[in-house]
Amino acid sequence: MGEIKKGNKAQINIELDASVAEGIYSNLAIINHSVSEFVVDFVNIMPGIPKNKVKSRIILTPQHAKRLTKALQENVKRFEQAHGEIKDYEQPPMPLNFGPTGQA
Structure with missing residues (x-):
């Protein structure tokens, strides 16, 4: 991975594999x-x-x-503005409720 400098900001070249x-x-x-x-x-x-x-x-430092x-909070705020x-539960029900079982 190389680093490209543009003005005062450094840009990182990142490859995104198809499976990822x-x-x-x-x-x-x-x-x-x-x-x-x-x-x-x-x-x-x-x-x-x-x-x-x-x-x-x-695994993160x-x-x-x-x-x-911080980045997630900022993005949730932007999402909600748009x-x-x-809506969320105080505590999600466990096990997660998928509703009644369907029949075919």
């Missing part, structure tokens, strides 16, 4: 931390699956975790 570009869906994040790192596990909880798996794990938190308030 597809993304991974998650409806649950589990966050743990130690003195030196934050660990965020992303899980996809689905009905009828007795044991769900961690789909992705991201405390400083990077704080910057990520699309209205995001």
Whole structure:
């Protein structure tokens, strides 16, 4: 990865692999931390699956975790300004409610 300087700002050249570009869906994040790192596990909880798996794990320094938190807060604010308030539960119901089972 090279770095390109443009004016006073440095730009980082980042490659996005096709398999990573597809993304991974998650409806649950589990966050743990130690003195030196934050660990965020992303899980996809689905009905009828007795044991769900961690789909992705991201490990961050405390400083990077704080910057990520700030960036998420800023982006949620912009989203809500454009699309209205995001409704959320005080505490999501566990297990996640997928509604009644359909029949075919």
